Amino acid sequence: MSAPTTVTTAPASLDSFKCRKTLSVDGQAYVYYSLPEAEKNGLTGISKLPYSMKVLLENLLRHEDGRSVTKADIVAMSEWLTNTGKAEKEIGFRPARVLMQDFTGVPAVVDLAAMRDGMLTLGGDAKKINPLVPVDLVIDHSVIVDAFGNADAFAKNVELEYERNGERYVFLKWGQDAFANFRVVPPGTGICHQVNLEYLAQTVWTAVTPEGDTLAYPDTLVGTDSHTTMVNGLAVLGWGVGGIEAEAAMLGQPQSMLIPEVIGFKLTGALKEGVTATDLVLTVTQMLRKKGVVNKFVEFYGPGLDHLTLADRATIANMAPEYGATCGFFPVDGETLNYLTISGREAARIALVEAYSKAQGLFRTKEAGDPVFTDTLELDLATVVPSVAGPKRPEGRISLPDVKAGFLAALETEYKKPNEQGKRVPVDGHGYKLGHGDVVIAAITSCTNTSNPSVLIAAGLLARNAAAKGLKAKPWVKTSLAPGSQVVAAYLEKAGLQKHLDKVGFNLVGFGCTTCIGNSGPLPAEISKSINDNSLVAAAVLSGNRNFEGRVSPDVQANYLASPPLVVAYALAGTVVRDLSTEPLATGSDGNPVYLKDIWPSNKEVQQFIAENITRDLFKARYADVFRGDDMWATIRTSTGLTYGWDDKSTYVQNPPYFQGITKTAVPLKDIEGARVLALFGDKITTDHISPAGSIKAASPAGKYLLDEGVQPADFNQYGTRRGNHEVMMRGTFANIRIKNHMVRDASGNVVEGGYTIHQPTGERLAIYDAAQRYASEGVPLVVFAGIEYGNGSSRDWAAKGTNLLGVKAVVAQSFERIHRSNLVGMGIIPFVFQAGSGWEALGLDGSEKITLRGLADLRPRQIVEAEIEKADGSSLTVPLICRIDTLDELEYYRNGGILQYVLRNLAA
Missing domain, CATH: 3.20.19.10 (Aconitase, domain 4)
Structure with a gap:
């Protein structure tokens, strides 16, 4: 499929630095705002700016209008260099496009639909209400791992997803047809960040001006998910924002931001045998958390970049929210062009990316000097060792040999269960027992690692080797494989590795975020009962990016982030209370112990499988008709027309006031x-x-509303899926069970937790929503x-x-x-x-x-x-x-x- 449809937009720039020029690429002329020309005309030294700052500067030059972007704003970017990489200056940034996932995207589309009704109220033309920049919404946050460990798991989970979210999907499908500049990627395609990396992102964007010129500029975006930063690995500057900022960007309004500090992260050397990109990113996350990079840009540089694939870079960029940065940026270089080629981008786009980046000084070469940074730190890739992070923080990296001791220490100090190391309890109806540290969830999930063929292929090869020795996941482990895109499933199938993953328990369960966002689904009832009746500290191991306590599953307290092959290994072992570097995983079918080193694939074999099975044709085929969706999406019937036919009985989507x-x-x-x-x-x-977030309690104002609407508690779903219904969401505002309103105190004068307040005229204690309604009346x-x-x-x-x-x-x-x-x-x-x-x-x-x-x-x-x-x-x-x-x-x-x-x-x- 060709590159995204360009939008007609007028260059707003006053062009104070006379830098508007023309670039010719293979006979096609592109208008652009030249950074080298701006440097000649007064912006002294900007060639030394970090690459990410050059992207910001180009954005300001292109949008200079004397109000939202002034000449002083542009000059401040140059002065940043002489002010030790700092500037207390607020600027207006206009991204090229917006990316949404369905949880956060639905309310934005609801607002657009409501604006069309509002336009009619004002006597205007509803057709005027459209996003003014391209918007892509990827439905990826709704699939839940209910079924697992069998060949029917994928089909069953998809069926349940459509049952639970039918009202939302009807609405989004209407929006897909009703709005210009708005596209919906249907369920079952992949995670928004991976679809962005593999297909949507272009590195250099284009738009047609009213004069008929083709304008070229860096691909930039904001997204309604914090891990939007993953695409920084493809030299696309962007980060996560809230829905209101995203709506503002959609409607052409600037994003207000401070000129950032930029921390340079120098990489040298290369990863050793047996070390994965996951091990690297957990190390980087730990280092940057310690450094302190909140609200700052991080930009990676140095000779180590030559030894990182684009997928490795995207893995690191993805975790920017975990190390606290606004973004984790990698500049354009030869590897960027290689990835654009193999992932199926058009030849004309790839040629433009190379020519534009070189003309702008945005193309990294070995000969180019290092940029000027606010501060720097350095990592020799050869020092990275196999690692996991846990039990409750992404930056809590532990080397693999220390996982067992780390858990046992946490069992005593954090979980307050001294002298319970050997405690094991029977599980009703089964011939095994559970104990502290047993792995009850092992999930290959999330955008972080399912973008990276090296760790997915490694997981498949490890599963093959384990199956050959007669190993499979322990019976108490809920296993799941939720790839980030259909491309992953295709190359695992093509390589003959999916059948081996199936044998050890990692059947395909869906394409979406699943366990990483808490959509792990319920554990088998008897396992959940054993955990809760006996206060067991159960463990989950997932290839995700967040492991906060209570996020993955309400039954699991200890959560560990790990590479996909280690996720498989821990499923085979069934516990984190085992040193996988020295102790056997399990006993093979021949009666002999099987160690991790016996089944771990070599880097050479992983790379051979990648070379043989991941091709440009595979990407082209999987994205040939990406917006069409599956048969279930095709059968959804929705209203047509400029305005939405609101259903007053819907508990998912309502017209906001x-x-x-x-x-x-x-x-x-x-x-x-x-x-x-x-x-x-x-x-x-x-x-x-x-x-509002998480589950909806029946006794809460939101729960009472749903009960009044005839919805049973089993069908409440969660606040995230009901973000398109203001009646639910306003009832859940300030309703967090841990919030403390100092107006509400107990008999001893202590502040009471929960979403309550005092209605002052009567002195009555009420839920905050109920009090607000009374005040409104x-x-x-x-x-x-x-x-x-x-x-x-x-x-x-x-x-x-x-x-x-x-x-x-x-x-x-x-x-x-x-x-x-x-x-x-x-x-x-x-x-x-x-x-x-x-x-x-x-x-x-x-x-x-x-x-x-x-x-x-x-x-x-x-x-x-x-x-x-x-x-x-x-x-x-x-x-x-x-x-x-x-x-x-x-x-x-x-x-x-x-x-x-x-x-x-x-x-x-």
Whole structure:
């Protein structure tokens, strides 16, 4: 299939540095913004910038408009070099495209559909509501490992997936046909990041201008999944964002970001025999976590890059969220071109990538000098050893010989079970016993490693060798193979290795994220019962990227990240309380012990299988009709037309109320008067605390709503699958069982955990949702108070959307996490910060107060606003607050009630 359809876009640049030029490649002319030309014309030294910073700089040059991108912004990128790689400067970045997965993508498409209804309300043309940049949504987060360990597992899991998610899929299929610049990759194709790497990404993007010119520029993106960074391995700059930022990007709005520090990670040497890319990435993750790279770019350089395949690079880039960086970037070089070729990209695109990258100084060569970095660190690849990470943190790397001792130490200190090392209990109905450290889940899963043929082929060869000796997974191990794309399944089948994986228990269960995001499915009931009745610390081993406690399975406390061949090995051993480097895995069919070294394939054999079985034709065949889907997708019937036929009875997709009663012009701003306090939060309340996530309890407001709608608890699914229904999500906002609202205390004065508040007029303790509804019926606006770093953690759209729908008009904190602050403004909520040294605790607030915020009618960015606080005893005080609406564009969003309303009114006008 040809490269993605280009979109018509006008170059907005004022071109202050006179760098707009033409590049000819095989007779095709491309307009581009030349970095070498900009350097000649005043941007001194920019050839020494890190490659990732050059991509950012080109983006600014191309979009310079004097407002969202100014000449001063561009100059700041040059000054970064002389300021030791630092710049306290905020810039507007416009990605070339947006990538979504279905959990986070559904609410974005819901908002687009609602905007079309809103456009009709304003008397406008609904056809105007489309993404302004290309958007791809890959359905990959919904398949669950219910069936496993048999030939029918894949078909059964797909059938259950469609049963559970039919309403969502009907809606997404409508969107696929209704919106321009929007494509849906149907279920069963692969994980969004791997599909992005193998097919969607182009490294250099093109667009046709209104004048008919073809504009060339770096492929960049934002994605609604934190592991969007995987494509950094293909020299595509991008990272994960929340849904609101993604929607803003879709609608042509800039992404506000600070010019980043860039940490250079120098790689030298080459990996030794028997060491995998997984071992490498766990080492890199540990090193960078120790270094501290949060909110920074990481860029890899040095001669070691010559010994890493593109898949190895993508494995490292994928884990950027785990080592805390915004991205983990690899520049274009010969290996990039090789991968584009074998993965089936068009010859014209590959020629453009090479010519453009070389013309821009974006092509890495051995002769090129090292860029200037903010700071650096270095790793000799030859020092990497076989490793896993666990039992609960991705950066908790342990060398393979130390896994047994590490678990036993954790059993005593972390899990508080001293002297229980040998404890084993029978499993009802089976002839075996379970003990601490037994592996009950072994999953080849996630985008991290299923992008990499070297570890997938190694797993297949290890399975072949194990099967030849009569080994298979222990009977208590739930095994699964969920490749990142159909390409993986195709080359495992072609190489004759899938049949051996089947023999040892690793049958195909689906194409999707599965165990890595907690979609591991239930353990067999009798195993779950044995674990929970006897308080066993069971283990999971997965080839994923996250192993936080409680994430993989509610029955499993100790979770280890490992390479796919080690996942197979631990399934054969059945326990982590065994040193696989010295102790036998199991006894073979001949009665002799089998050691890991006996069945581990050589690097040479792995590479031989890769060379023989992974071809350009294979990629071309698997992606020839990628948007068509399987027969079940083809049979989905949906409405047609510009607007969606909302089903009032749907509990998955509902028309949100953001545009109800919208007028052609924004309602003038007014003061917030007599607001009540919904919650008083302490420091570092994360978006995981605020945003609905995980299972839905029957006794919760969301559970009660579903019961009222006739949904039985067994069919509740989870918050993630119901993100398209605001009725569920607003009920789950602030409902986290661990959140602490300091307004709610027990008889001893201790803060009570859970999503509760006090309805002040009556003094009644209510669920936060129920209290918000009561206040709404009384016409009372709400505010939230918080401490430092409010909203840190993963950026989540519903942390702001849910806050808006609960009627919160302002959030007052000591400080905000940057993205959540932006999201609040995007949803029409005004963020304030206390002046230094102040806070709700210092002011003696207890939540019983009434709050009035004056001066909003003539608001300006970062204006000082006075809060009049009336206490319950009749006393009052006036407190100065700093408005954290930071820019004129953000002020326009707020004036319009949010970014969606702002864009809608502009398009209608």
